[in-house]
Amino acid sequence: MARKHIKYQGGFEAEKFPYKSLRGFLGDMEERKELAHIIEEIDTRYEVGAIARKVGMSFERGPGIYYHNLKEFSDWTLVTNVINTYSRLFRALGTTKEKVFDDFTEKAEKITSSNQDSYYEIVKDGDFEQIDLRDNDIDITRLPIPLWSESDGGRYITTGLTMCLNPETGRQNMSITRLMVQGPRQTGILITPAQDIGKNYLAHKKKKKNMALAIAIGADPLMYIVSQINAPRDISEFSYWGAIAGEKAQMVKCKMSDLLVPKRAEIVLEGEVPIDEFHSEGPFGEFPGFYSGIRKLNVFKIHRLAMKEDAIYQGMAIGKDPNEANFITSWGTDLSVMKHARRYFSEITAVRSISAVGLTTVVAIDHNKAYPGLSKQAGHFIWACPQLAKAAKNIIVVDDTVDIYSEYDILWALGSYVQGNKDISIVEGTPGVIIDPSEPWGMGYIEEDKTLQTTTTTIIDATPKYGIFSEGYKRGIVDSPKEIKRKVEEKWSHWGIDKYFV
Template sequence: RGEIDAICRKNALQDGPALLFENIRGYPGWRCLKESLTARRRMAWAVNIDDPKGFVRRMASKIERQVPPVQVETGPVKEIKIIGEDVDLIKFPFPIAGAFEVTPNVNGAVHTCKDPETGWQNVSIRRLGVKSERHGTTYLTRTQQDSIIYGIWRKRGEPMPCAYVIGADPVLELVSQLKAPMGYCEYDFWGAITGRPLEVVKCETSDLFVPAHAEIVIEGEVPVDERELDTPYQEAWGYHCGCSVTPKFIVKCITMRRDAIYRDISSGWVPNETHRMGGAMAAVSVLRELQKEFPGVIDVNALAMGISLIVIQVEKSATKVWPGLAKYLGSITIFKIVPYCRTVVVVDEDTDIYNLEDIFFALANKFLPSKDMTVFEHIGGVGMLNPVEAWGDGYHTTEAIILDCTEPPPPYDGGYKRGIAKPTEKILRMVEEEWNKYGFKE
């Protein structure tokens, strides 16, 4: 209990490799894959990007030309079919991570559901609380698109069909974290990145489509008004959420490969795969949307919980002619692109947004609280997922902040006109080229 996730966190702190666990106690024959997308370099490998530091910029350009999926008759995920009374969730090797986690959870499965009115199929990553062999709980946050779709089904008085895909390929796991507008199917973004359509198969019990080459698919439905007690879980904000009454999920069918590998994604205490992967794709979403309206945005990085604190890098010339640019960009990020985001920091092009020391340098030397801070109060929150909301107006209501850490506009920028105090670019390049000749080792 907790051993696998404790190993994963130490591995993440050391920027270690992906981990395949074998010989799992109590689950003979099962293997469990963890940490495959914790490191930025592995995210880059998965989408054929050679420079991990350029991952966000390259991904933002890759997803522009979507390619819809193609239906095939069958695939490896259909090799075994378990239907009805034979279904048994308990046989899967769920790693229990948090000290207060009471019931096991399917962590990080790709969840999919469909708008019954438009046919739009949404893809995201969700957890499934396992309550028995054939049912569980599904936590739907009201700011998310799958929760909106569930609301449509409830108005119709019908249960919502959905599926949990365990062991989708890394590209689909990444694009499932995009903050795309309503109506966009993440399967199309998979096609944009790979240059070919994703092969999908029809579910056994609904008209949903799932990846043909996945490891495991759990099919079922969320009834209109049936609820279950959801127990504490190590949530993405790094703390255990409390008990809550959440929608019930009824399992109808499981399909899987003959020798399926169980895929699990760690959450809770940072750093972990949820934070790293979710943050990287949140940054991609922000950069993609902001550059459509303002080409002066250079790059975006996500820190802290991954999507709670976002740093935006802009051209210095842009902030000089538009003093309110930081507030404008931050507002779009918080209210339009990433509803979970609570802090936006805007910096100049001479701040390395992948270097914490550089970011704090900008905060210390370019930020004046009385002029450069914008606070939004009484905005929509995420509930018990984020414990700080209780300190304000209660759960589901929160606050957000924008910190403008760019140089002040004229005539108040005199102290910055000579630039950061450092050697010339020519000398810096020379030192980089001659480094090994000085006797240093890389």
């Protein structure tokens, strides 16, 4: 697999919103001093994963990491932690923390099954087609795919934008699936019946046809974010890219199927998922923070590998929060839930999947619209919401005076407003997640005739309660005078205090 090695010299052309490529976003990060470079040799066996996790733990302050020299992969470079902060996520979405839900809902509501084609265009050539390998010439073991975690059963692609078609509508689904390297031209792939990719697979199986699949690695940040949006079955996720960006997403038709992939991806794999072939897969360090079991899962047969001559490999660490993969997935979920809430439950002002991609979720309600029972109603709405129905297990309801992006604020609300005998509701028999380790099927996988197992949903009302015993609340929350706070905010940089915050 001859290719030109890239020695990064700060030469990526910085893009601004809408970012159209990984390299353009890296250039913007470089200008903002958000991209750290490791020049010495780093091992893709565990070392990349350890670095990525340590950066992820420094949440909101962590840089992207660009690895210049990789042990056993001397002609490759690699990047992690690209979208692991709020500031970079909001830049990728072209919005702010205060406006993110309103902006997304306004743009997403415009997309329908009949007009979605106006939000993307099919262009002729992909940037990734400088090297084009077929069948026996392919060897993905020569890509610098990390061995992420101590007990992982092998190397895993964790940034694969996975494309498949709904054979009944012809519409394409885009998601992120983990892929375990099982040989030069094969990976394992987790396909669950409850997901769109699983529904598409079962539809292909019913027709007795293998399912075409394409994997794009190293795309722009917005493409990764919209891949996690819970879109209707008849709408392709990349249409949301066009709606959010305000211009058409540029897609390229694959050579071996009708699937579309992002024009500026670094690497593209094409192939198929046979309907009658399975292989042992796992263990894998999953998003709840524990390892999956070993099961017979579907396989992805690779028939084409196309990539840039100086392709950059992009990876994401997965496991216990916080990490980049969970962060992106959680935000796709949160945007989808808020789009739903804006239409059906206007008192909900914000949602945050705070841990394990929604297993613990915080929801804020408008304190100006509060009425008895609203918080419990909001909690039930969240677990019943289609976008979270199989994930929301522990739901904390606060009012919008609490900053749901501050763990300190959330813990303060729990300590100040919750009485266990009155403010905790338990709902048994709700849909569960197959890799929740606390559930009967936890961290294993299930057969297609057992698509769901049940869990117990807990709703915690952490909002103020006013009544005969509310004297402490009436005296007010400790704070400085508003006019003094404004003055301090205005003078903060002038005093030079901000430079000490790192």
